[in-house]
Amino acid sequence: MKLRAGFFDFTGCEGCQLTVLNLEDEFLDLAGLIDVVEFREVMTGGGGDLDVAFVEGSICGPDQEARLKDIRRRSRLLVALGACADTTGINILVRLQDPEVLHGRVYGPGAPVRARGHPRAVGDVVPVDARVPGCPVDGGEFLRVLQALAVGRTPELPAHPVCVECKLAELPCVFDEGEMCLGPVVRAGCGARCPEGGDRCRGCRGLVDNPRSSSYRRVLEEHGLTEDDMLAEFRLFNLDGGGER
Amino acid sequence: MGERRDDGGSLWLPATEVDVHRFVRALMSAYEVVGARERRGRLILERLDDPSDLRLAYPPRVHSPKKFLFPNWEKLFRFRLEGTVRLEAEHAAPPRVLFGLHPCDLHAVRILDDCLFDGQPDSAYRAKREATVLVGVDCEPDDHCFCTSMGTDRVATGFDLFLHRDADRYLVQVGTPRGRGLLDRFAPGLAGRPGEPPLPLQPKRTRKRLVQPVEALASLLEEGYEHPIWNEIGDRCLGCGTCTLLCPSCYCFTVEDRLHLDLAGGERVRVWDSCQFDQFVQLSGGREARANQADRQRHRFFRKYKYLWERYRRTACVGCGRCSRECLAGIDPVEVLNRLLEERGVPGAGPPPGGEYRPDLAELVSAEPLGQGVKRLRLRLPRPVSFDPGTFLTVSVFGLGEAPFTIASAPGDGAHLELAVAARGSLTQTLHRLRPGDVVGVRGPFGTGFPLDEMAGRDVLLVAGGLGMVILRSLLMTLLARRRDFGRVVLLYGARSPGAFLFQDDLRRWRGGGALDVRLAVEEPSAPWCGPRGNVTRLLRRLDLDPGRTVAAVSGPADMYRFTTPLLTGLGIPPERVFLNLERRMKCGLGKCGKCRIDDLCVCEAGPVVRYSRVRDLKEAVER
Numbered sequence: 001m002k003l004r005a006g007f008f009d010f011t012g013c014e015g016c017q018l019t020v021l022n023l024e025d026e027f028l029d030l031a032g033l034i035d036v037v038e039f040r041e042v043m044t045g046g047g048g049d050l051d052v053a054f055v056e057g058s059i060c061g062p063d064q065e066a067r068l069k070d071i072r073r074r075s076r077l078l079v080a081l082g083a084c085a086d087t088t089g090i091n092i093l094v095r096l097q098d099p100e101v102l103h104g105r106v107y108g109p110g111a112p113v114r115a116r117g118h119p120r121a122v123g124d125v126v127p128v129d130a131r132v133p134g135c136p137v138d139g140g141e142f143l144r145v146l147q148a149l150a151v152g153r154t155p156e157l158p159a160h161p162v163c164v165e166c167k168l169a170e171l172p173c174v175f176d177e178g179e180m181c182l183g184p185v186v187r188a189g190c191g192a193r194c195p196e197g198g199d200r201c202r203g204c205r206g207l208v209d210n211p212r213s214s215s216y217r218r219v220l221e222e223h224g225l226t227e228d229d230m231l232a233e234f235r236l237f238n239l240d241g242g243g244e245r
Numbered sequence: 246m247g248e249r250r251d252d253g254g255s256l257w258l259p260a261t262e263v264d265v266h267r268f269v270r271a272l273m274s275a276y277e278v279v280g281a282r283e284r285r286g287r288l289i290l291e292r293l294d295d296p297s298d299l300r301l302a303y304p305p306r307v308h309s310p311k312k313f314l315f316p317n318w319e320k321l322f323r324f325r326l327e328g329t330v331r332l333e334a335e336h337a338a339p340p341r342v343l344f345g346l347h348p349c350d351l352h353a354v355r356i357l358d359d360c361l362f363d364g365q366p367d368s369a370y371r372a373k374r375e376a377t378v379l380v381g382v383d384c385e386p387d388d389h390c391f392c393t394s395m396g397t398d399r400v401a402t403g404f405d406l407f408l409h410r411d412a413d414r415y416l417v418q419v420g421t422p423r424g425r426g427l428l429d430r431f432a433p434g435l436a437g438r439p440g441e442p443p444l445p446l447q448p449k450r451t452r453k454r455l456v457q458p459v460e461a462l463a464s465l466l467e468e469g470y471e472h473p474i475w476n477e478i479g480d481r482c483l484g485c486g487t488c489t490l491l492c493p494s495c496y497c498f499t500v501e502d503r504l505h506l507d508l509a510g511g512e513r514v515r516v517w518d519s520c521q522f523d524q525f526v527q528l529s530g531g532r533e534a535r536a537n538q539a540d541r542q543r544h545r546f547f548r549k550y551k552y553l554w555e556r557y558r559r560t561a562c563v564g565c566g567r568c569s570r571e572c573l574a575g576i577d578p579v580e581v582l583n584r585l586l587e588e589r590g591v592p593g594a595g596p597p598p599g600g601e602y603r604p605d606l607a608e609l610v611s612a613e614p615l616g617q618g619v620k621r622l623r624l625r626l627p628r629p630v631s632f633d634p635g636t637f638l639t640v641s642v643f644g645l646g647e648a649p650f651t652i653a654s655a656p657g658d659g660a661h662l663e664l665a666v667a668a669r670g671s672l673t674q675t676l677h678r679l680r681p682g683d684v685v686g687v688r689g690p691f692g693t694g695f696p697l698d699e700m701a702g703r704d705v706l707l708v709a710g711g712l713g714m715v716i717l718r719s720l721l722m723t724l725l726a727r728r729r730d731f732g733r734v735v736l737l738y739g740a741r742s743p744g745a746f747l748f749q750d751d752l753r754r755w756r757g758g759g760a761l762d763v764r765l766a767v768e769e770p771s772a773p774w775c776g777p778r779g780n781v782t783r784l785l786r787r788l789d790l791d792p793g794r795t796v797a798a799v800s801g802p803a804d805m806y807r808f809t810t811p812l813l814t815g816l817g818i819p820p821e822r823v824f825l826n827l828e829r830r831m832k833c834g835l836g837k838c839g840k841c842r843i844d845d846l847c848v849c850e851a852g853p854v855v856r857y858s859r860v861r862d863l864k865e866a867v868e869r
Contacts, residue, residue: 029506143506151508159523163485167571168317168517170289170308175573184483184573210523212483212538219483219573 003051003150006038007081008071010057010064011091011119015136016082017041017056023139030143033150050075052149054132058084058091058119065125072126077149080122081142083135083237087206090135091119092239130155135204135237138190158188161208162201165192174200180225180233185211203237256419256440257409258428264435265408265415269296271431272342276378280344281307293344301345301382301408305390305565309350309493310343314373315357317517321369321500325510335369335512338376342427345408347384348400349392349563353493354379355403359557360496369515378427381407381420389566391453391579397563398449399643409444416444445675446644447684448606451564453579457586459560462550469585470543478581479539481574486519488568488576489545494561495519520544546581601835604641604686609679610661615747619667619712620677621653626687629659634719635694635798635826635854638662639834641686645672649831651853652690653715653748655722665715665747691834694854695720695824697727700796704732706788706818708809710739710781710801714747716826716853717800725760732794734761739781739801743767743774781805785812792817798854800826810857823857 007017021042023030037048053075059068072078083089094102095118103113122128130149132142141157148155158164162183166173169192174181182203183195194201220230260268272278273296281288282298290307293299325331358374361367381404392398400407405424409416417435419425428436455462489495499518504511518525521541526534535541553561562578569577610623634655641647654663668677679685705724709717717736724731736755740746746765756763764784766777777783781801797813799806806825813823831841831849841848844863846855 026506032507147504147506147508151504160519161483161485163483163487163573164490164519167487167490170284170287172287173571173573184485208523210484215481215483215538215574218481222575 003034004037005034005052005054006050007036007054008056009040010055011060012057012082012084014041014056019136019139020142023143026143033146052077052079054079054081055085055122056081058088059122059125060119061117068122068125077129078126079130079132079145080128081132082137083133083204085122086131086133087237088119088121090236093235094119095239131157133157133187133205134190141189159209160188162186162188162192164188166195169196171195175223180220180223180229182233185216203234207238255443257443258417258435258438259441260415260417260435264432266296268432268435269299269344275340277339277341278344279313279341299344304387305347305384306570309353310346311357311493313341313343314354314377315370315496319369319515320512321515323510323512327509338372340376342378342380344380345382346379348381349397349565350493351379351381351400351403352397352563356494356559356561357496359559378423379404383408383410386449386451388452389570390451390564391455391566392564393449393451394455395459395560395562395564399446401644411444416441442671442674443645445642445679445683448643455579455586456583461586462560462582463554465585465589466547466551468589472585474581474584475539475543478542478576479537481576482521482538482542483574484521484523484538486521487571489519489521490517491567491571493563493565604688606684607687609681609683609685611681612679615665617745619665619747622664622666622676624662624687626660626662630690631659632656632690633694633697634723635716636690636692637853638687638689640676642672642675643686645675648672649834651716651828653718655719655726667712689834692849692853693851695798697723701730702732704790704795705734706790706795706797707736708781708797708799709736710805713800713826714738717798718748718751720798728760733790735790736761736763737781737784739766742769743771782808782812785809788816797823799823820858820861821856824854825857825860826853827855827860828853
């Protein structure tokens with residue numbers, strides 16, 4: 001039994017949908033698992049009942065809330081796809097500014113306001129059955145979540161931090177390179193992609209369920225970081241959940 | 246004193262760096278060869294595509310052989326779900342050579358063996374273990390290593406081949422017939438070379454050490470279950486599992502099904518797990534045993550140093566330092582254990598078991614040939630010792646063993662000693678190859694030497710044959726240092742040929758100095774020798790000493806005693822004032838091993854210098 005699936009985008013860059021579309025090698029197998037009946041980026045139409053809805057982007061304002069609630073009503077399962085949907089992602093930075101001023105700066109004075117209010121995570125508006133974290137999502141993880149749903153299993157995300165994946169990949173510790181890294185408190189599953197690429201973990205996948213906040217804070221202090229340094233690093237993706245404020 | 250030739254049958258073959266790379270290249274035709282190599286500035290343990298990528302001198306920072314012997318995501322079996330369920334065995338393990346493993350990691354493989362072969366052997370591990378050749382290489386400890394405390398800085402077995410570095414070349418030690426076979430097949434040129442004596446294996450030095458022996462840890466932890474230190478490190482721990490993932494002997498795992506995307510099949514795999522992770526120990530209802538990080542860290546320590554020790558008499562830690570080296574929170578097992586050890590103090594039970602057999606480390610200050618295959622070795626001891634001339638020291642080369650040597654120098658400052666060592670067996674050959682700065686183990690001095698008090702005020706006659714001069718040099722230098730306390734001092738010294746006299750510089754100085762009377766004899770003279778011909782008994786026949794005030798000290802081969810003792814007593818020197826050096830190859834120096842007994846006399850305690858009157862009637866002493 002193939003799942004009737006729909007993909008929906010809200011406030012975000014649509015990079016997560018693009019990641020899904022880029023899974024060319026797996027497309028045939030994917031087509032065996034799901035029938036995509038709604039996907040604005042690649043097709044028109046839709047509106048019927050769904051087995052699973054993948055929702056990308058944060059929810060801004062009453063129009064988007066209403067649209068999300070409609071999707072929820074006709075979907076058996078709803079998945080938050082990507083950081084913006086899962087934790088509000090970088091959209092949450094809006095909270096540090098006046099939305100009106102920001103809107104004017106981005107779109108120009110007098111431009112029609114398309115989305116109002118502070119962005120919210122999908123799970124803050126409707127119940128969510130599963131999450132695919134990350135900015136953007138990891139294609140492999142998307143497939144694992146999808147597969148779990150297809151066979152009726154509760155999808156599980158790694159409970160351990162990114163450090164695990166750095167060690168398994170035999171990568172040097174970012175702290176040894178003299179930089180701050182969020183890896184010790186951020187959920188693994190990305191394969192330590194950013195450290196692998198020479199960057200640090202900036203926390204796009206959100207924190208683990210049980211971040212060792214005080215231990216981590218001590219490590220940061222021992223590395224000479226100030227509270228401002230810490231806040232600046234957490235602010236990008238984890239303004240809400242850092243436990244460091 | 247002599248030592249038994251015992252190299253354990255192990256073969257040591259010389260090889261250059263080029264030989265090793267050729268060997269690796271040849272191995273690649275039949276094996277996947279894995280070694281330390283660089284990738285983007287980071288050393289990793291990985292398959293080699295080019296033998297020149299192999300790094301044999303590398304810091305102890307790479308993954309352990311666990312990566313290949315007990316891999317993460319190891320497939321246990323495969324299943325197909327088309328129609329009926331079909332289970333298929335996983336493919337056979339590929340033939341692989343792990344080339345260049347440090348001694349600690351080879352020890353860690355034995356821990357994995359202990360744990361995974363216990364009970365029903367883990368066949369997935371066994372398949373990889375049997376298909377994997379282990380080639381060891383020597384290492385340099387870094388600041389996190391504490392292998393010396395765990396006894397894992399050296400490895401005697403558990404490898405197929407081991408590469409010992411020796412200046413600009415290697416000595417390849419063959420550990421198993423499989424290793425020998427690999428050399429025969431893939432490095433025939435190297436395999437055909439004549440073997441060499443084993444290298445003097447220097448004990449390693451590490452900055453980090455446990456303050457007490459590893460045997461103390463199990464009871465220490467037993468007493469320390471409720472110690473606040475577990476909460477302290479639990480508060481610091483990030484729960485990232487790095488310590489266990491990188492540990493070469495941690496093997497706890499979870500099992501998962503990995504389903505193919507088409508849902509037609511998949512694999513059941515085992516994945517490295519960590520006792521430091523959330524949800525490692527789940528109870529029914531989602532509750533978690535060991536729910537806090539303090540309990541988890543305590544469990545890690547208990548497992549490493551207590552539980553597995555009690556089961557296998559081997560700690561599950563090899564002191565590789567990976568856990569502390571990579572721990573962001575700075576949790577360091579040596580710091581934790583030392584704090585507990587120091588708080589407890591030395592247990593009332595006294596010194597650690599086996600302590601009297603554990604040598605101190607002495608440094609070689611200089612080595613110079615004395616001719617005739619004898620070298621004088623000057624050692625600096627870690628702390629000064631006092632001894633009488635005639636006593637002996639045991640010298641250890643770790644991996645080869647220990648042998649007794651009489652001391653060739655006077656007590657002096659007690660911190661420096663000289664030995665005269667003839668290259669006979671593998672241990673003495675090895676001692677000859679030591680360089681200044683190298684380290685050997687020493688125990689002692691042991692035994693009973695010459696009675697200086699009894700010699701005081703009397704004339705002293707020293708009778709030396711061959712290597713027997715070594716012990717008499719110690720006596721002679723002691724007498725000369727207190728020359729006024731003694732009457733006449735006469736040295737009779739016989740050697741096979743003029744070149745066979747030891748300490749020729751000393752002899753020249755003594756003959757010219759007037760403090761003693763030196764008389765030499767040679768059995769096989771050659772020009773320009775114009776002294777007496779014959780053995781030392783010839784010198785005794787013309788002796789002009791007052792036997793009533795003479796003490797004799799005799800040292801040489803057993804044959805010599807047979808001829809000289811009747812002559813000495815015939816001269817009128819009472820047997821209780823004739824002292825013989827009866828060297829035996831004692832093993833313990835503590836009066837226990839029984840190997841140095843002459844009838845009922847224990848040479849290492851009562852000797853090696855004994856009164857002739859004490860041994861005259863012992864059949865084994867002089868007569869045979």
